[in-house]
Amino acid sequence: MKMNMMNKNVTAVIEKIDFSGTVLIKSTDDQLQQFSHGYANRTHHVLNDGHTRFGIASGCKIFTAVAICQLVENGRLSFESKLMDVLDMPFPHFDPSVSIHHLLTHTAGIPDYFDEEAMDDFEELWVKHPMYRMRNGYDFLPLFQYEPMKQAVGERFHYNNAAYILLGLVVEKISNRRFEEYIAEFVFSKAGMQHSGYFALDALPDNTALGYIEKEDGSWKSNVYSVPVKGGADGGAFITAGDMHRFWNALAGFELLSEPFTRKLLTPYIHTDEDYDRFYGYGVYIDVLDGTITKYHVMGYDPGVSFHSAYYPDRQLITVVCSNKSDGAFAVFKEIELSK
Incomplete structure (x- = not known):
């Protein structure tokens, strides 16, 4: 384990839960706290370190949102554009009023291929649709394309992976590039994220x-048969902790979008939690306290993946917690926030 100036309470949580991953905390004055723990490959005893790439599951929805905002900024799309007008494919039961804005904010009301309100075992998806065939957005369409609407358009926030699958197809249609190629050139490259990709x-x-994935008896297995073989617009990119820090800096520095469109992406559009002042922008959670935005936050969970990262605008502080276990990132992230 490698540590640098890490708070004792955070260290205690790391040891207690046997955290596996990398943590990076960095502010604009270059004060750095970083450590890695556990194995990137348990079979060959390869340790995690600051250069390790981690899957981040849904944590990369913000990359998709940036891509959509870039296309809108370039005049090739509108947030008010209707899904039916952009994608020439059948969605017979979808409300024709579903717009790009609705998809970005999880308010479209469309069916999801994995409904987190009704399902709890992600691996069940691959019984009828083998995970090794899930390599692009089109492969996911049979899981939701002909299903009925879940709720009325704009009725409420309902986290929806299928919405971002569709946004990825929109990126491909408008840009005439494969989704991962577009992100590599116009997000990762522009942000200096040299080690990130959809692998x-x-x-x-x-x-x-x-x-x-750890089992109740203490044994473990890898997640290679538990998640889609290749990630896409709704999740599954691989990044280093340093690259995620570079992304936040590039976003905040208006290197990915102009200031007006960065503000659009970071606007709190929809309330996500009745008991907490948390909102959703475009691909990002936004915490508000007494009318002031205190945190922009992304997270991701898959079998064998847990991830949290945040940008705190008042302190110009960035936190990244990447883990190659199904849980652990939240506990570490929470302790970091309590210790700040």
């Missing part, structure tokens, strides 16, 4: 952590 599990590059 297939059967062709992972070096310095990439395998995801691990």
Whole structure:
């Protein structure tokens, strides 16, 4: 384990839960706290370190949102554009009023391929649709394309992975590029994220952590048969902690979008929690206290993956917690916030 100036309470949580991953805390004055713990590959005893790439599951929805905002900024799309007008494919039961804005804010009301309000076992999805065939957005369409609407358009926030699958197809249609190619050129490259990408599990590059699922008896298995073989617009990118820090800096510095469109992405559009002042923008959670935005936050969970990252605008502070286990990131992230 490698540590640098890490709070004792955070260290205690790391040890207690046997955290596996990398944590990075950095402010604009270059005060740095970083550590890595556990194994990127348990079989070969390869340790996690600051260069390890981690899967971040839904944490990369913000990359998709940035891509959509770039296309709108360039005049090739509108937030008010209707899904039916952009994608020439059948959605027979979808409300024709579903717009790009609704998809971005999880308010479209469309069916999801994995409904987190009704399902709890992600692996069940791959019984009829083998995970090794899920390599692009089109492969997911049969899981929800012909299903009925879940709720009325704009009725409420309902977290929806299918919405971001569709947004990825919109990016492909408008840009005439594969989704991962567009993100690589116009998000990762512009932000200096040299080590990030959408990598297939059967062709992972070096310095990439395998995801691990621990069983009740203490044994474990990798997640290679538990998640889609290749990630896309709704989740599944691989990043380093340093690259995620670069992303936040590039976003806040208006290097990915102009200031007006960055503000649009970071606007709190919809309340997500009745008991807490948390809102959703475009691909990002936004915490508000007494009318002031205190935190922009992304997170991701898959079998063998847990991830949290936040940008605190008042202190210009960035926190990144990447883990290649199914849980652990939240506990560490929470303790970091309590310790600040």
